[in-house]
Structure formats: C-alpha cells, structure tokens
Amino acid sequence: xxxxxxxxxxxxxxxxxxxxxxxxxxxxxxxxxxxxxxxxxxxxxxxxxxxxxxxxxxxxxxxxxxxxxxxxxxxxxxxxxxxxxxxxxxxxxxxxxxxxxxxxxxxxxxxxxxxxxxxxxxxxxxxxxxxxxxxxxxxxxxxxxx
Numbered sequence: 387x388x389x390x391x392x393x394x395x396x397x398x399x400x401x402x403x404x405x406x407x408x409x410x411x412x413x414x415x416x417x418x419x420x421x422x423x424x425x426x427x428x429x430x431x432x433x434x435x436x437x438x439x440x441x442x443x444x445x446x447x448x449x450x451x452x453x454x455x456x457x458x459x460x461x462x463x464x465x466x467x468x469x470x471x472x473x474x475x476x477x478x479x480x481x482x483x484x485x486x487x488x489x490x491x492x493x494x495x496x497x498x499x500x501x502x503x504x505x506x507x508x509x510x511x512x513x514x515x516x517x518x519x520x521x522x523x524x525x526x527x528x529x530x531x532x
Contacts (some may be wrong), residue, residue: 401420
C-alpha cells in the first residue's frame with residue numbers, strides 16, 4: 387500500500403514538472419518527462435511493484451538467492467580448475483598419448499608422420515638468384531640509416 391502511494395506521488399510530481407516544461411515551450415523534453423513519470427503508475431497497475439516487494443521482504447527469497455550464488459561459485463570454480471588442469475582425466479590421457487606419438491624419442495623436431503620420400507626426378511624449387519633487384523629495399527634501409 388505504501389509503495390503504491392509513493393509511486394503515485396512520484397508520477398504526479400513528474401507530470402507536474404512535465405507541465406511546467408511544456409509551458410516553457412520545451413515540448414520534446416516535456417513529452418520525455420511525462421513518459422518517465424508514467425512508468426511508476428504503470429508498474430503499480432501491472433502488479434510488478436507488489437511482486438517486487440514480496441520478493442524483497444521474504445527471507446526465503448534471499449535464501450534462494452544465496453543458494454543460487456553458491457551454485458554459481460561452485461560452477462565457476464570447477465570451470466577454472468578444469469581449464470587449469472586441461473580437462474577431464476580421459477582428455478589428459480589422450481593428450482599425453484598424442485604428444486608421445488607426435489614426437490619421436492630421439493628427434494629434435496616433431497615428426498609430421500609418414501610421408502612420401504622425395505623422388506630424385508621431382509622438380510625442386512630453384513633457389514633465389516643472387517642477382518635479384520633489391521635496390522629499392524636497400525635505398526629504404528640507407529634512408530633510415532640501417
């Protein structure tokens with residue numbers, strides 16, 4: 387009952403301010419103020435204010451929010467731990483097995499798997515000729531003192 391009275395008073399004050407603003411020939415601002423001032427009355431008429439007051443003043447509602455908060459914290463903690471450790475146990479085992487297969491025990495670089503050996507008749511790319519024109523690049527480097 388008190389919330390409805392307060393909302394009605396706020397709306398009446400807002401409409402009064404809108405009327406004064408319109409009297410001063412600021413119609414666009416007056417329309418905007420009137421729209422904002424009608425929101426509290428609309429919330430009272432739709433029952434939102436009663437629902438919110440019941441929500442705010444019931445202890446069981448706050449206990450429910452507390453339970454939801456605890457659930458959220460537990461969920462986020464488990465996600466953070468999962469990301470840090472690299473997933474589930476099965477995923478970690480598969481990743482270790484894949485890592486062992488990717489690198490040979492004595493190799494210095496990862497192996498790319500069994501590929502074709504290059505045939506001696508295969509065309510190899512020709513090396514860049516040392517006589518290529520790099521004069522423009524040299525000019526830029528000289529310009530900057532490099």
